[in-house]
Amino acid sequence: MASVDVASLFPLGERVDPDRLKHKFSRNIRERVIEFILFLAAFVSVATTLGIVFILAWESVVFFRHVPLATFLTDTMWTPLFSEPRYGVLPLLSGTITTSAVALLVAIPMGTVIAIYLSEFAPFTVREVAKPILELLGGVPTIIYGYFALLFVTPLLQTIWPDLPGFNMLSAGLVMGIMIIPYVSSVAEDAMRAVPMALREGSYAMGGTRFRTATRVVMPAAMSGIAAAYILGISRAVGETMVVAVAAGMQPNFTFDPSEPAATITAYIVQVALGDLPHGSIGYQTIFAAGLTLFLMTLFFNVLGHFLKRRYREAY
């Protein structure tokens, strides 16, 4: 080991240049300021959440002072803009649940199959082509899907089923289902690819085929991640707005029959926003109460989904 005389490297040796110290001081200040600015940028996301909660709660409190919570949750009519207003959220919930159920009946099976196929079966080139296409499918603006549901899928369904009304939850749900396939399949595929290779190799070594390995080994191992994919899909479907607003009609209708027109929570907000309601009126406050209901529903699903997603990350 050659020892280096450190002092000889710095001719100024013991003498500490005061300017240099001052320079270092200003440098530290600058670093702190920049760090603080970056922290503020990161804090904007927290502020956004606080803002959402505050605004929704603030306007809803006024609304719930006017309409008791029990009426809101149990009344079966939603007619806040009529001369005799009724404020029961159930018709909006039934619309939301029905369209989401139709969408999930499409998205969950297809999303799962696509995820299994891409993760366990597809050759490299197919995956390289299929994944960007799925991404494009998720990137199409929702208003385009709304147009597609109203003016392509509904007429198509009417040729098979002539009694189907022009606005119906079925076509909105079907199109919404195809729209959320990419969300479901990408999360589910990530979960399946996180399953260690050794598990698959064990199955193959025992003579398992691809299909058996996928369904009996990989899927059970990735179950929490796949469940997270489904739950995030539910959250997507519940919060989707334009497809249902365009294709399912905007009349609140307490029914679970997908062949009928109905309004979802989101469609109601759109309908009110299209009109010209004065700021501070009870009608104006209803959309915040509806929004709060929607926010709490999606928050529940998102938290559950992230919790499940985190579990599969920790498993291996």
Place this chain on the structure above:
Amino acid sequence: MAAIASDRDPHETKLRALRRLIASQKRWDLVFACIGVACLMVGVLTLVALFVDMAIDGVPRLNADFFSSFPSRRAENAGILSAVVGSTLVMLVTAVVAVPLGVGAGVYLEEYAPRNWMTDVIEINVTNLAGVPSIVYGLLALGLFVYQFGFGQSILTAGLTLALLILPIVIVATREAIRAIPIGIREGSYAMGATKWQTTAYHILPYSTSGILTGVIIGLARAIGETAPIITIGALTFIAFLPPSPVKAEAPFISFEWLTSPFTVMPIQMFNWTSRPEAAFQANAAAAGLVLVVMTLAMNALAIYIRYRLRKSIKW
């Protein structure tokens, strides 16, 4: 003679049974692979059907007049000039707000954030915000920007709303791009006496530019197609004028008057035309939708291409 003997051979019978079992199991592999491809095809066909359907209805309307006319009560005179200008200006505001905030937040979380509860809160927040339905952002904007801050139904309000909406996308993309940079780069920079900010500004940010760019483009592609939050803030749909020009003939030559101007954007214009019963207006909707979908698909394709190039070219 030998064949008859082998028929009675118990080993041979077992072997045959086994072969049959393997064959039937392998058939399942094939069947499932076919189902997987079929499901992918449904996605692809939807994309194609959507595109072709809009092209058939919309292409006849796509001429120079369509791009240079204002909306009109007469379908054949209507155009998308104000919507294109509105979308461009709103995107400008969105990008100017979302890029510094998103990149700053991403840098903070990856490079600066201490491990404490505040960082956990910010991280959980970002994941949660990504799942909040877009219409809830619209309600936030309605309550906060339009009424509390008094920005009105302006380009500024819309731009800020969409910026908050795509913030999680930009933050996540930034973090992923930064995380891919090996620690050795940072250590090299620190060893040369660089401060944290110098390391970030001269190494981390330049090396993660394409990754960040991908996220920004995907975010903007999402923002340009968002309809629900813009409707919720109460944006007008009939705008037959342009916002004031940002460039003035007299000093100081730049004006920000356009920020407070009422506006319309592409998806709103399309929604407006879609919700009219006349076929002529629906043809306009198809044409506007075609322009919109080409814009978003081009942006998404660009992002996918940049990411592909990035994966090929960078070898740390």
